[in-house]
Amino acid sequence: MDKHDDTSREPVEKIIELRLPSKLGYERVAMDTASSLARRMGFHDDRVESLKTAVSEAVTNAIEHGNQQDSAMKVVVLLTARDDELIISVADQGRKILDQDDTTSSPHIADVLEKFDKGGWGIWLIRELMDEVEFTTAPSGGNQVRMVIHLEQ
Amino acid sequence: MTYPTNPITSMELILPNELGYELIARDAVAAFAWRLGVPIDRIDDLKTALCEACINAIEHGNSLKPDLHVEILCRVEDECLVIEVCDEGVRPFAPKAEPLSIVEKLAGMGSLRGMGLMLISQLCDESGFVSRDDVGNCFRLAFQRHRAASLGCSSNPGSHVSV
Numbered sequence: 390m391d392k393h394d395d396t397s398r399e400p401v402e403k404i405i406e407l408r409l410p411s412k413l414g415y416e417r418v419a420m421d422t423a424s425s426l427a428r429r430m431g432f433h434d435d436r437v438e439s440l441k442t443a444v445s446e447a448v449t450n451a452i453e454h455g456n457q458q459d460s461a462m463k464v465v466v467l468l469t470a471r472d473d474e475l476i477i478s479v480a481d482q483g484r485k486i487l488d489q490d491d492t493t494s495s496p497h498i499a500d501v502l503e504k505f506d507k508g509g510w511g512i513w514l515i516r517e518l519m520d521e522v523e524f525t526t527a528p529s530g531g532n533q534v535r536m537v538i539h540l541e542q
Numbered sequence: 543m544t545y546p547t548n549p550i551t552s553m554e555l556i557l558p559n560e561l562g563y564e565l566i567a568r569d570a571v572a573a574f575a576w577r578l579g580v581p582i583d584r585i586d587d588l589k590t591a592l593c594e595a596c597i598n599a600i601e602h603g604n605s606l607k608p609d610l611h612v613e614i615l616c617r618v619e620d621e622c623l624v625i626e627v628c629d630e631g632v633r634p635f636a637p638k639a640e641p642l643s644i645v646e647k648l649a650g651m652g653s654l655r656g657m658g659l660m661l662i663s664q665l666c667d668e669s670g671f672v673s674r675d676d677v678g679n680c681f682r683l684a685f686q687r688h689r690a691a692s693l694g695c696s697s698n699p700g701s702h703v704s705v
Contacts, residue, residue, distance in 0.1 A: 405566060406556040418553065418573040425569035429562065460550045 407466040411456040416448035419466045439518040446511035447479040447534050455481025455532045474539045483531030492524040552617040559610040564596035587665040594658040595627040595681050603629030603679045622684045622695035631678035668695045
């Protein structure tokens with residue numbers, strides 16, 4: 390194989406699809422699946438922990454907000470393993486569409502501490518922990534977050 | 543007689559047909575089983591049995607073809623966690639009339655491999671191939687959710703070949 394062939398080669402990727410009940414607690418299944426794959430790919434422990442937290446936040450958001458805790462709905466998690474990165478896509482069925490402003494703003498700690506509900510850190514955490522984050526619309530019409538974590542050799 | 547299936551408490555997992563991915567399935571389904579209250583000792587049994595079933599699907603049912611997939615369906619039926627491992631049926635399962643025993647294998651009368659189905663049958667409350675509409679083999683494993691002892695699960699209506 391010459392050099393041209395090598396550089397023009399499509400990246401090898403393996404895809405795992407997980408469909409979960411839209412019920413709080415089942416984010417643990419997505420966390421364990423993603424961490425199992427990440428370890429197999431060679432990610433370091435601290436990156437695996439970051440990944441678990443980000444996946445947990447993304448799936449919890451999908452269950453609580455996107456699917457409004459309707460347990461008959463599903464959350465779809467796609468894990469795409471490439472040689473140099475892991476892409477995680479979390480999609481809900483869009484009972485409530487996420488406001489794009491909510492995907493970019495950072496919470497102010499003083500404001501959050503004054504509120505009874507101390508939530509609202511999920512998207513900020515995901516952005517801090519993952520290398521790339523993008524909020525889009527899923528093929529089903531629901532909300533979708535695409536997260537990328539790079540594998541450092 | 544039919545048994546209730548809760549459509550809400552179900553999970554689907556689709557894996558690449560590559561050896562090693564059975565370990566991802568093992569961790570995913572173990573987390574699902576833990577969430578459903580399956581005792582930890584039974585989860586250990588489940589992990590081993592599921593890996594064997596996935597390896598069978600990858601190696602035999604899908605003949606190690608890398609462009610194929612293995613689909614795993616998990617759901618609650620009555621008081622059981624039911625797991626179905628389905629391949630795309632490159633090689634349909636053909637039961638042997640008289641499988642060799644461990645003693646016979648150790649005596650050199652056959653390959654030392656090929657004990658997966660026997661192992662699975664010892665670890666699950668119920669196991670066997672089931673018929674499905676699509677092309678492919680589908681292997682069903684069932685575990686009691688709340689009892690450590692293997693008291694058996696109510697069988698799924700329809701064709702069912704126990705192993």
